[in-house]
Amino acid sequence: MESPTRFILTEHSAALWRVTFNNPPVNLVDATMTSQLNALFTRAEASDSLAVIIFDSADPDFYLAHYDLSDENELRHVLAHPEEVHPWTALLARLGSLPLATISSIRGRARGAGSEFLLATDIRFASREKAIVGQFEIGMSAIAGGGPASRLPALVGRGRTFEILYGGLDYDGALAEQYGYVNRALPDKELDGFVDEFASRVASFDVQTIRDIKHFVNLVTQRPEAEYKDQMDAFWAAVNRPAQQYVAQHLFEAGLQQRSDVELDLPRWVTRFQYHSGSSVE
Numbered sequence: 001m002e003s004p005t006r007f008i009l010t011e012h013s014a015a016l017w018r019v020t021f022n023n024p025p026v027n028l029v030d031a032t033m034t035s036q037l038n039a040l041f042t043r044a045e046a047s048d049s050l051a052v053i054i055f056d057s058a059d060p061d062f063y064l065a066h067y068d069l070s071d072e073n074e075l076r077h078v079l080a081h082p083e084e085v086h087p088w089t090a091l092l093a094r095l096g097s098l099p100l101a102t103i104s105s106i107r108g109r110a111r112g113a114g115s116e117f118l119l120a121t122d123i124r125f126a127s128r129e130k131a132i133v134g135q136f137e138i139g140m141s142a143i144a145g146g147g148p149a150s151r152l153p154a155l156v157g158r159g160r161t162f163e164i165l166y167g168g169l170d171y172d173g174a175l176a177e178q179y180g181y182v183n184r185a186l187p188d189k190e191l192d193g194f195v196d197e198f199a200s201r202v203a204s205f206d207v208q209t210i211r212d213i214k215h216f217v218n219l220v221t222q223r224p225e226a227e228y229k230d231q232m233d234a235f236w237a238a239v240n241r242p243a244q245q246y247v248a249q250h251l252f253e254a255g256l257q258q259r260s261d262v263e264l265d266l267p268r269w270v271t272r273f274q275y276h277s278g279s280s281v282e
Contacts, residue, residue: 001043006033008058009040014049015203022058025259029113030068034087041094051203051210053098054195055121056105060130063106064114065263067145069239069248069256078236085225086232088113092120092146093225097218099211101202105195106131106182111170111266116146119155122214124182125198127191131173133181137235139168139270140251141243145235150223156180169267243275 010018019040021027044050057063067088078086095102095117104110104118106126110133118124118133126133137144144165152161156179164171164181173185186194202210238244248256250273255262262269 001039004036004040006030006036013203014047015051015207016054016199017044017050017052018054018056020056020058021064024059026065026257026263027057027059027062027108027114028065028068028257029088029117031071031074031087034091037091038087038094041091041098044098044100049207050100051205051207052101052103052199054103054105054199055117056195057108059108061108061264062114063104063108063110063131064117065109065257066112066114066136066266070252075236075239079240082233085229086145086236088116088146089228089232092116093228095120096222099214100207101199101210101214103195103199104182105191106133106173107188107191108132109170109263109266110134111136112144113146116144116148116151118182119148119151125191125195126173126176126182126185127188128173128177128185129188131176131182131185132170133176134168134170134267135165136168136266136270138166139267139274140238140247141241141275142238143231143234145232147223147228147231149231150227152181154221168270246275247273 006021006023008020008022010020012018023033044053102121104121104124106118106124107130110118112135115133115135135144135148149161149165152164156164160179171179171181173182176182177185247270251262251269254269
């Protein structure tokens with residue numbers, strides 16, 4: 001595995017690794033990150049001793065902002081090859097099936113694909129004051145593509161899933177804990193110590209037992225993979241429609257994917273540029 005450029009890998013021990021997302025300016029998910037995570041997962045799956053991976057962020061304001069929407073070549077490829085499973089969809093399914101414990105330690109914004117990533121991990125711990133999670137895609141006239149319509153109901157229930165996906169709002173650590181979006185929210189100053197202690201405890205146990213637990217829990221909690229492909233296909237179909245293009249164009253002009261107020265307060269900004277009959281994409 002070549003040295004990653006989208007995250008920092010720290011191997012604390014043979015049993016415990018840490019992946020720290022580090023993709024300035026706002027920790028976007030992109031094709032390069034997906035490829036590098038896949039390479040990491042290949043290493044993880046081949047290990048006889050690895051028990052736990054922690055996923056955290058080097059940026060206190062952005063855990064993973066969302067997917068990079070600026071690559072027009074990706075849209076053309078997706079529309080030309082509808083039979084393919086999108087790499088992000090495949091990666092999240094692989095993450096959920098890794099034969100080890102995966103822990104998200106959330107500080108900063110995890111929206112869109114960032115939220116989808118943490119939903120695919122086994123356990124989610126959040127900073128009470130500094131974690132922000134949500135699915136904003138409805139504000140861009142699109143369904144969330146990475147599977148939250150399938151993963152959220154088991155965590156938060158049907159009604160709250162609709163609230164999250166229909167509303168496109170942010171949820172702070174405290175409310176996310178109340179809803180079940182995250183396992184628990186801790187005071188920010190306690191988050192790192194708690195996660196380290198918990199992960200070290202899990203990593204001290206028998207690896208095969210951890211794998212057995214993961215296997216049997218997955219048997220009753222994982223959804224059919226076809227659901228995830230259908231949701232991603234619906235997302236990319238939306239990206240090809242005038243409504244999504246209209247919102248995206250105006251958000252990019254205002255500062256989307258830059259370190260800007262748009263990214264800091266995205267749910268508010270998406271409501272400024274909604275598409276109506278007669279609107280045009282220049």
